[in-house]
Amino acid sequence: MEYKLSNLKPEKVFRYFEEITAIPHGSRDTKRISDYCVNFAKERGLRYIQDAANNVIIFKDGTKGYEQSDAVILQGHLDMVCEKTSDSEHNFDTDSLTLIVDGDNLTADRTTLGGDDGIAVAYALAILDSDDIEHAPLEVIFTVDEEIGMLGADSIDLSMLKGKYMLNMDSDEEGIILASCAGGLTSTVELDAKYAKKTGLKVDIAITGLLGGHSGAEINKGRANANCLLGRLLFNIIEEIDANIISLYGGSKDNAIPRESGVSLVIDSSDYDVLSTACDELQKALSVEYGVTDKNIKITLTRDTEGEYNALVGTSQLKLIFLLVNLPNGIMSMSPDIEGLVETSLNLGILSLDEHKAVMGFAIRSSVNSAKIALKNRVRFMAEFVGASYHESGDYPEWAYKRESRLRDVCNDVFKKQYGHDVKIEAIHAGLECGIIAGKVKDLDIVSFGPDMKDIHTPNETLSISSVERVWNFVIQVLKELK
Numbered sequence: 001m002e003y004k005l006s007n008l009k010p011e012k013v014f015r016y017f018e019e020i021t022a023i024p025h026g027s028r029d030t031k032r033i034s035d036y037c038v039n040f041a042k043e044r045g046l047r048y049i050q051d052a053a054n055n056v057i058i059f060k061d062g063t064k065g066y067e068q069s070d071a072v073i074l075q076g077h078l079d080m081v082c083e084k085t086s087d088s089e090h091n092f093d094t095d096s097l098t099l100i101v102d103g104d105n106l107t108a109d110r111t112t113l114g115g116d117d118g119i120a121v122a123y124a125l126a127i128l129d130s131d132d133i134e135h136a137p138l139e140v141i142f143t144v145d146e147e148i149g150m151l152g153a154d155s156i157d158l159s160m161l162k163g164k165y166m167l168n169m170d171s172d173e174e175g176i177i178l179a180s181c182a183g184g185l186t187s188t189v190e191l192d193a194k195y196a197k198k199t200g201l202k203v204d205i206a207i208t209g210l211l212g213g214h215s216g217a218e219i220n221k222g223r224a225n226a227n228c229l230l231g232r233l234l235f236n237i238i239e240e241i242d243a244n245i246i247s248l249y250g251g252s253k254d255n256a257i258p259r260e261s262g263v264s265l266v267i268d269s270s271d272y273d274v275l276s277t278a279c280d281e282l283q284k285a286l287s288v289e290y291g292v293t294d295k296n297i298k299i300t301l302t303r304d305t306e307g308e309y310n311a312l313v314g315t316s317q318l319k320l321i322f323l324l325v326n327l328p329n330g331i332m333s334m335s336p337d338i339e340g341l342v343e344t345s346l347n348l349g350i351l352s353l354d355e356h357k358a359v360m361g362f363a364i365r366s367s368v369n370s371a372k373i374a375l376k377n378r379v380r381f382m383a384e385f386v387g388a389s390y391h392e393s394g395d396y397p398e399w400a401y402k403r404e405s406r407l408r409d410v411c412n413d414v415f416k417k418q419y420g421h422d423v424k425i426e427a428i429h430a431g432l433e434c435g436i437i438a439g440k441v442k443d444l445d446i447v448s449f450g451p452d453m454k455d456i457h458t459p460n461e462t463l464s465i466s467s468v469e470r471v472w473n474f475v476i477q478v479l480k481e482l483k
């Protein structure tokens with residue numbers, strides 16, 4: 001293989017990183033990258049475990065003087081998000097990424113780079129390969145399919161591990177150490193749909209132009225939720241006129257704040273002007289309410305044709321609108337421990353209606369388990385109270401903030417010596433594999449960090465080369481201190 005990055009430092013880190021980018025390794029396509037790690041271990045006589053899901057664990061003894069130290073876990077995920085520009089002919093199943101170095105920036109030609117989280121794998125391999133870095137016994141965990149729901153972390157058996165400390169290297173801002181993350185689950189509410197024939201004018205209403213965003217990281221930005229706005233509009237409409245829902249749509253991912261929603265109604269044509277005024281008034285109100293945080297919201301009303309339509313009737317429609325208006329959404333509470341951190345929230349990301357039922361799906365998150373349970377119970381109770389069914393899936397544990405952490409103290413001391421100021425300790429309102437792993441290895445002391453990356457999960461993904469080197473120096477110093 002011809003190396004493009006051979007003049008970058010740290011040399012071994014970039015060599016392994018480049019080898020990783022040469023192997024296709026999107027989520028659900030991890031056999032090849034997993035085997036690469038296994039071969040790496042075999043060639044160096046390191047003990048390893050590869051499971052059926054392609055997760056890999058590699059073990060290395062402590063260096064001289066560290067033989068009896070508490071084991072340290074290094075962790076990252078093997079899979080990457082595969083995104084490319086519309087003009088790219090890259091084939092993620094077969095092609096190596098084409099790397100581009102431009103000053104301090106490392107990118108891939110019109111595709112994601114997989115710095116998230118290939119850089120963690122490269123760091124860990126460089127440490128495993130070294131004979132001049134001092135470290136305690138190492139247990140290196142490479143998980144698969146983090147990007148599609150942390151499936152590898154979920155399924156991996158970690159019962160044989162002895163690690164007391166864990167360095168997760170899946171964060172993307174140098175100078176910040178994460179110390180907690182949210183747990184979560186998906187709550188789904190299903191309401192029976194009862195249709196009858198209704199004659200009248202069909203009208204289509206669309207709510208568009210919202211910013212949307214990630215339901216964890218961006219829930220605190222004051223953005224509107226298109227599904228909640230639709231509920232509000234429907235309530236305003238049925239207060240004024242008779243209207244029946246023919247069809248309706250909202251977002252399709254529980255963890256994305258929905259940007260669009262819409263409904264088709266059948267109404268008496270003489271009510272068209274009243275309906276039109278209701279839409280205009282809400283749009284005006286929203287332009288004030290969201291004038292700073294989400295200012296391009298549009299409500300568009302289109303006149304369709306007169307005819308006979310199957311539409312929701314009676315309590316079936318009323319209950320749906322009731323749930324849309326009254327089920328909670330957005331931030332429920334802020335953390336008392338960490339300033340600015342959302343502790344508990346939910347997002348009505350999914351809304352659909354078919355011939356049998358309406359479906360509403362929420363992503364619920366909290367860094368406090370009991371608060372997560374209380375919130376899901378609130379959704380369930382309200383749903384069941386009106387006769388809807390409730391179920392949940394994808395429950396994952398939080399990584400709770402530890403008020404005492406030796407690892408965090410060591411990291412801060414090392415950071416301070418290297419950078420001249422304290423590291424920032426933060427927490428995120430989204431899931432990390434740390435939560436799942438913390439649930440599997442008793443009393444594990446964890447931090448999460450990584451070098452600067454921009455625009456991850458997009459074809460503009462960029463890794464800072466100089467940041468990789470500084471974080472490398474940080475990691476090897478932390479390992480040295482964990483005696």
Ligand SMILES: [Zn+2]
Binds near residue numbers: 077
């Ligand atoms: Zn990642």
